[in-house]
Amino acid sequence: MAPTVAIVGAGPCGLTLARLLECRGVDYVVYERDESEVSNRRGGSLDIHAGTGQLALKEAGLFDEFKKHARYEDTSFTIANQQGERVFRKNAGQGRDAPEIDRILLRQILLDSIPKEKVRWNHVLKSVTLEQDGHHILQFTNGSSASGFKLVVGADGAWSKVRPSITPAKPQYSGNHYIESRINPESPHYPTMVSKIGAGSFMSLGSSKEIVTQRQGNGSYRIYLGVTVPEDFVRGGTVNLEDTESTRRLFLSSEYFGNWAEELKDLIRYSEDFRSWPLYYMDPETLRWDSVPGLTLVGDAAHVAVPNGEGVNCAMADALSLASKIATYGTDALNRAVAEYEEDMFRRGVEHIKDGLQMATLIRHKDGPDALISFFETAMENAAQASA
Incomplete structure (x- = not known):
């Protein structure tokens, strides 16, 4: 019997979903392009936000492990102009709960939290095709295939091979x-x-x-x-x-x-x-489709954006939302769970993409850092007023 859910991609998003399904007793399998968990791919440092990434880790029972490795001192942030003059500084602990962790380390924490046999390494997805019985077949470049899943989740990044079976939109x-x-x-x-x-x-x-x-x-x-x-x-x-x-x-x-x-x-x-x-980035106007039975997207596969500090957090929020909907409706009503998840994801994804485009405009402004600093100061004032 095939597992209920196939997750394509063992990045932070796909593995967060896997761990959340593990906690909820939903059978799944993860297919990953890397040959083993010792990845040669680079990954920088990620800031994990309280209301999204951290919340997903708490629901996954991994927050205490995360805190052992999180670098709260690296939340400090400085902006300078091209003459090197420091014109803005936000020190660690100044109201920003977004500790840093290396992407590779976060991935390892997630990998260690699920059974090793749940991950199929060296499986580069080639295509997704639809069987006559309504299930989807996953074809891999190593010559193997897999089918029989009730749901295939594309967590395979910006150039997702699952996406074309759902929407013609491209980055x-x-x-x-x-x-x-x-x-x-x-x-x-x-x-x-x-x-x-x-x-x-x-x-x-x-x-x-x-x-x-x-x-x-x-x-x-x-x-x-x-x-x-x-x-x-x-x-x-x-x-x-x-x-x-x-x-x-x-x-x-x-x-x-x-x-x-x-x-x-x-x-x-x-x-x-x-x-x-x-x-x-995805055109935010294309981030909507009629739900396709047995398929969905999470993270960059759905809503890749230019960097704005929210990418992995938005992706982990996707994983939490989808896992929660599956837990609410059960595996016999996956289509309803997916449809409700996607409505939630569309809203969050569009905001994420637009925020990224706005941030890129501010960062590349011809007048240097003034526009970005003004944006940050306004955001801090609004946050202070909201909490008052």
């Missing part, structure tokens, strides 16, 4: 790229970073570009160079990220960050292991 390129790199504790520049940047995140804005620095759980710093470039900027050969020196020279040129403060250019001079992260 679209935002026009922006992050070029990601890192500075490790072994770097000669590391002591300077510790003294000047310290814990948390540091964002420098100017000339419609950005440099973001974020401390990781092992003490290293992840660097993101935010630039507006064509979609094929890397694939088309404009930059060869495997050539570290030429990549540094390109981004230190006048076309990119050449006229920025020396302190900020040092973040490029000492960066290593450059990688590309083009930013995509």
Whole structure:
């Protein structure tokens, strides 16, 4: 007998759903593209919010384990202009309950909470087809297939292979790229970073570009160079990220960050292991469909957005909402559970996408950080008034 629910994707969203179904006694299986739980994929640090990600972890019985590894000191946040002048600072503990945790570590906490036999590694989904009996067949690139599930949940990210069976909508390129790199504790520049940047995140804005620095759980710093470039900027050969020196020279040129403060250019001079992260989002107008029996989407598969600090939290809220609806209506009324979950998800997803687009506009504003700071200050004032 096939499990009741198939979850495609073992990221934080898919594994949160798996754990919540485990707690509720619903049979499931997770299919994951990685060859094993020792993943080679990179993942930065995630801030887990009280009303969404943390709530899901509490419902999953994992909040105490999360707190053992959560970095509350890394909630500090600084904004500077391109001359390196610090113009905004929010210290850790100043009313923001969003501790950081490395994505890989969060994934491991979730993996450790479900039986190992529930995860099928090395299963890259190729396609989803519909059987005559109404069930869906999952076809994998390793030649295997699986079917008989009452529900298939696509938790397989922005380029979901489950999505085409539900909606023709596809992610679209935002026009922006992050070029990601890192500075490790072994770097000669590391002591300077510790003294000047310290814990948390540091964002420098100017000339419609950005440099973001974020401390990781092992003490290293992840660097993101935010630039507006064509979609094929890397694939088309404009930059060869495997050539570290030429990549540094390109981004230190006048076309990119050449006229920025020396302190900020040092973040490029000492960066290593450059990688590309083009930013995509779903058109919020397309985030609605007639519910398809036996199929649904969660997380980025449903509503990928440009970064706004809410991505994993919105995804974990999806997992909690879907698991709760399944628990309410039971596995014999999954279509009703899914339909109600999707109505909840559509509202949350549209807001998430629009927030991401607004944040991108503020971050890349031609006047530098002033627009973003004004936004933050207004948000803090509104929050203070709401709590008064």
